[in-house]
Amino acid sequence: TELGHGTFIRGLETTCTYDPENEEFILNSPTLTSYKWWPGGLGHSCNYAIVLAQLYTQGIRCGIHPFIVQLRDSETWMPMPGIKIGEIGSKMGMNSVNNGYLAFNNVRLPRMQMLMKNAKVHKDGTYEKSPNEKLTYSTMILTRVLIVKSLVTSFLKQSATIAVRYSAIRRQSELKSGEREPQILDYQTQQYKLFPVIASSLVYVCAAKWLWDKFSAVTSKLERVDLDQLPELHAMACCLKAVGTADASISVTSCRLACGGHGYMNCSNFPNIYSLITATETYEGENTVLLLQTARFLIKSYETIQMGNNVSTLEMMYLENYNSLKQFPWKTTLDCMTNAFFQVAGSKIDDCYFTIKRLIDSGMAQEDAWNRTSIKLTQASEAHCRAFVISTYIKTLKTNQFSPELMDVLTQLGELICAQWILCRVGDFLQHSNLKPINVHSIQCLLEDSLERIRPNAVGLVDSFDIPDEVLDSALGAYDGNVYERLLAEANKSPLNKEPVNRSFELYIKPFLKSNV
């Protein structure tokens, strides 16, 4: 990333010009916006970096290539000549990451410091293209896979654990006059804030497992990635990263707010968790941009079908038959609801496909037609993603051996998340699936019933996530439930509480009180 370019890598401005006379490259930062900006650890700790720059050789611009560059002296750690370097300043969170900036002024590199596994620059300056440009894809995909697999699921679990445990300890308000104040976990609205987060963490665990397996399969042939399957893998990694991180950010916030005032304390750990999860909405591909990438794949697949051909994979097959599902009468069952998700996704992709076609037919340029449809395109990608996530969870229930007791609970959680996701966008389902207005009531009932059925297992469920207190790092969420003792202990750690009278009294308050203002 540079100051001026994150999303659009091709637009990076740092230049690297080959000088055949000395067999060296010369790195430069021609503009302020070409400053490298954001790389983690760059500020003060690294002494080497792999730098992406626009390669120029023999007077020709050859695109972005990687170079290894020494940034600091190995003995003194002083910046090397021609290198301007520092950290980018304080951030919403992740302040220990030491994100840095970096600018080059005629920094010379021996030719061999270009990473030449793929593309090459020969001694005389001849440029040799990479045999396959798509190869660089796979590391970008891996990071997105890991965001879903590790960050989305753990922050969902951590937040649910903290808020559910606290809600079992916290008692507030009267439910019935004269009775003891209830655990706030008994309020229906509170259950509605928290139990879907428990369910989310499980459905994303299943989706992440699929994604991880798919990634491993596609890239298993060591050097040779399976190029046929790359586009779908890429599309799924994009939308799962985008929808997963967005859902997780909202869930973390919901859990924090469910803890009332104490959720706002840093010692609840919610502020920190939020700053970490919301960062993933932006880094490794900004979410809107990613949804549009998925959309591109979906529209292409739909076009394939419109042309009378078949799509290649199981996961995309619904695009061929979603319409026929609309004839079945609605039942509020997991299978029927799953089918409805596919109907919504298919219809939204269809709508986008024909909207773009209509705009182009009416004389609009292809790119403008795309932009003019882009709100709907992001929504189609999201719908596709949700259909995939729900169906993967339901498939997991069907293809695994669970005890009847466990199966009950996992089914309740599946019903809850289906009901919640449908009700949040019930207009889509009324327009594009076999759901009829008269059936909506039954989904609302399913939602309310599953909350009630999950209630007795709620604390057990978050305990089963088995997150150590040291990881939770939360006064509200510790296993022993000693919430109030911990809040006071944390308060007493404040440096401001070291002396009974803070020095601000002598410095400011007293002079002010004694003055004649």
Added chain:
Amino acid sequence: TELGHGTFIRGLETTCTYDPENEEFILNSPTLTSYKWWPGGLGHSCNYAIVLAQLYTQGIRCGIHPFIVQLRDSETWMPMPGIKIGEIGSKMGMNSVNNGYLAFNNVRLPRMQMLMKNAKVHKDGTYEKSPNEKLTYSTMILTRVLIVKSLVTSFLKQSATIAVRYSAIRRQSELKSGEREPQILDYQTQQYKLFPVIASSLVYVCAAKWLWDKFSAVTSKLERVDLDQLPELHAMACCLKAVGTADASISVTSCRLACGGHGYMNCSNFPNIYSLITATETYEGENTVLLLQTARFLIKSYETIQMGNNVSTLEMMYLENYNSLKQFPWKTTLDCMTNAFFQVAGSKIDDCYFTIKRLIDSGMAQEDAWNRTSIKLTQASEAHCRAFVISTYIKTLKTNQFSPELMDVLTQLGELICAQWILCRVGDFLQHSNLKPINVHSIQCLLEDSLERIRPNAVGLVDSFDIPDEVLDSALGAYDGNVYERLLAEANKSPLNKEPVNRSFELYIKPFLKSNV
């Protein structure tokens, strides 16, 4: 607020017991959860506080009453005997507010330190009730009115200003191959993130004005508040505070994310703005609790109508006639859309009213029936609030003289926010209003068209908010648009950038590199 009680004031545990012998009160904190917790400024700066405590006199518990208590010595600022005091520790934001904690150990107060304007304790310990318990209401309402009037609207305006200005400077990606990178403000998805925030800030300005005028009218009779109108004022302040702060929090986040990576920097000011606005979702009445208070008023009003009586005010009158509006054919006009908001609100209140009734009829206790309906009740309050906000804005357009040019723009913003609010919950409108599935398309078109029509005026609109750079305090949002220069200047202010080599090198990195690990 105490450690154990924020929402439920009646549950406060601090005790104040009258001792007629010495004509003194004795203050005590009988439990850990009875510690006062959260009051702003309490930690180290105040020397007096008004303390709410459970009054006991002549062996009888008389409820919560206010007492004035000296906390710190006026000369030395040392805590007074029997007083334990400090700050509560670091928070998500507002760290300069010095929120404090406070506990009492047999603190004695002369009898006259009870604030006895309303209730009284006589010398001999006889308790005299307040002539009207509702009088204390009005300050609580005032704070909520001010949150809507000052905080919600200004944070919406500030965020919109920063993000719209940045989006006019920021160029990213290719729209058309070979052309210059577009301003990101030209992406439809970007407009969708930002322009509704401009529109929101205006609709909430109008709603806040109504609320402020209403508050002034109801409380104008100095001592004597107009008790008839108090319940509606209270209900409207509750839902406007709840929905307004929730909307503003989401909008601030949307604006931050729309600025990509740089929105995550503290120097964008988004992290700070977010921490301030999300706090308002909790303090001065937790949002869910407030929505349930509004719901109580709505259900009561609906009951009044069911009993064949009329409701008293203009704003509630729709409950009498919303059903008759359902017969009109849909038109995608401001008037028709406004009516649809009322139909949705009315139908949701009706649904709640009869759900509760049915549950009670089936043998459930009233309180359980209420709790079992509370998700729907909060949604009914929200629907009521949105109908009110939209209709107030439309009324403002109709009853004021604007130039035709200004009226055009204000109408576009009204159409945008109507379309967006309807589309976000289009299921409600399909179920409960005269909107038919076939009409949804026209609302989506209205949304997309208004984005396009607002685009040329977007920067002008945020400039018209006229927020000085010093208030915006944002590297991304300054009037001059020198975004990248400011980002670099802010980075160079970082204390870590003072020396070219940070001391962590000598302390940690060098020893590690030289070791034989």
